[in-house]
Amino acid sequence: MPPAPEAAISATADEIRVAALEQFARAGYSSTSMRDIAGSVGIKAASLYNHFGSKEAILWDLTLTAFEELLRGRDLAIANLPNNSTPQDRLACLVTSHVAFHAKNSNQALLVNSQLAALSKSHYRKAVAMRAQYEDTMREVIDEGVAKGIFDTTDARVATFAILQMGMAVSGWFRPEGPLTVTDLCTIYVDLAAKMLAPLPLSH
Amino acid sequence: MPPAPEAAISATADEIRVAALEQFARAGYSSTSMRDIAGSVGIKAASLYNHFGSKEAILWDLTLTAFEELLRGRDLAIANLPNNSTPQDRLACLVTSHVAFHAKNSNQALLVNSQLAALSKSHYRKAVAMRAQYEDTMREVIDEGVAKGIFDTTDARVATFAILQMGMAVSGWFRPEGPLTVTDLCTIYVDLAAKMLAPLPLSH
DNA sequence: TGCTCAAACTAACGATCGTTAGTGTAGCAG
DNA sequence: CTGCTACACTAACGATCGTTAGTTTGAGCA
Incomplete structure (x- = not known):
């Protein structure tokens, strides 16, 4: 034994x-x-x-590692912000680390985004808590920008989901050997997110 | 009789x-x-x-029905457009039918978005073809708007994925008993999509 | 050289899987 | 009433599942 x-x-x-x-x-x-x-x-x-x-222990090991790397990427990105950063800076920084993770670590991303249900009940709860903690970072930045009048959106909660989700989807289709580099991709998504939250009046 | x-x-x-x-x-x-x-x-x-x-026959029956309803919703929405519709109109119409489907038929949406891999090889191919057909409708509208200078985006392909994916994610969290109606939700997503593609210069 | 022990192996357990065969039965058609 | 059909059942098949027990192997060290 x-x-x-x-x-x-x-x-x-x-x-x-x-x-x-x-x-x-x-x-x-x-x-x-x-x-x-x-x-x-x-x-x-x-x-x-x-x-x-056990088999579940392997899944939990992988899930924990994936979340740790996801959260570490976020923390490193935040740590590199200047002291006088604006909500736009913080949004760009979070979207960049979010998209980069999902582009570079697609297997980890797919695991975290679609295999949590296979965890044991107690591990599942911990995983959901880590996911919520991650999502809250994005929500807080958006809420702050909205509160300061820098961002504008009908529903900040929905906008948060939308920005997170369009980045998660990257893990499903992005291929490093394709026409876009990870840096290109991050720039595109930062632009998309910024425009979604832009306070500009639409003309029509 | x-x-x-x-x-x-x-x-x-x-x-x-x-x-x-x-x-x-x-x-x-x-x-x-x-x-x-x-x-x-x-x-x-x-x-x-x-x-x-067989078990797979049940999955295929459900998958086929889900795709038919998804495509039928799109066709009905397009059929109701005025003859002189603009790309903005068509975008709003597609986003609305897309989001409404994923909000109202979350089980069908989840099936179509995450269980295709369980199909037999030949059914899988057919399903992927239907999905591509659906996605192409969105891509064509966006490409047309970009060509006419009505939309502006760094990468139309990525913007298409982003708009489709943020709508798909609705099936994962939207609850009809929550604070938002399906109509509210569609309005929010139409706004988000329109802003993502807006040709306006960002002020900062 | 011989001992130890991590880490591989073979074999098998009981559970569960999709599926098939054969049977029972209720309801409708002639 | 008789026979057919639709649809449920029980029982079981062979495959595969996660997992355990017990055995072999081979490298490092006293």
Whole structure:
């Protein structure tokens, strides 16, 4: 009986993470079997239990890491803002880190955006809390801009969802070998978000 | 004479459709068993095969219906446009039918947006073709507006994705018992889309 | 060299999966 | 009434699922 397989720094464990992330994101958690994951790594299914306690433990490990990287990206972006930043600056900075994450880490993004339901109830709650924490950052910036009259929108909550969601969708179609670089993409989305919230009167 | 015989569609088959749609949309195709579906209807799993040839046949039936309704909504909206409609009119009309569908038919929307991968290869191809056909309608309107100088955007393809995706996300959070009516919602999204494509210079 | 132990293996458990076969039965047509 | 059809049932098939038990292997170290 192997000892408690806690989060280990092991080359095999990392190969398992890579294979499982890829397959959970593309095929879905419940369509991916332990034998599928093991096959990608070149071992048998039973050997996975030397590294992770269960299939759900793999998903949770990946989910936690993905959220940590998402939140870390946000924190790094915020930390680089000047002291006298405007709401426009902060919006641009958040949209950039949001879109860049979803373009560069599409598997992690797909996992976080569509496989949470497969988590255990307690892990699911924690994941939803982390997602809410992330979304709140965007909402607060938008609310602040609206309060200062710098942004204008009929419904700030809906605008927040819209901006977050159009960025999340990037993970579904963006390919780094395509015509756009990640930097291009971020610029486009920053423009779109800024225009959505612009206080300009529409003529018609 | 008795009533039209072909009008007598099996009530049980429709109950199966309702139950399967709900569960495929919420839990996912591969997490839903035939016994789950049968249980919701109040019959045994084997009896489902009196109405559908296979589990995938149920998914395909639901997918086809959902796409037909999505495309029919688009066609009805277009048919109601005046003859001298502008690109702004057409954009507003498409966004309205898009958002209204995703708000009113969230289960169908979730199915179409996240369960296509569970279809057989040939059904998947047909589904992707229908989705492309739908998306093209939006892209053409945007391209036309850009060509006429009425819309302005850095990348029309990305703007199309963004507008479509922010509307799709509605199926994930909108609740009819919430503070917004579907009409409110459509108005908000039409405004957001119009602003995203507005050719106005941003002041800052 | 021999001991240790992480990490691979084989084999199998019980559960559940989609699906099929065969049976029972209620309602309608002739 | 008789027979046919529609549609439910029970029972079970073989496949596959996540997981466990017990065994083998091979590298590092006393």
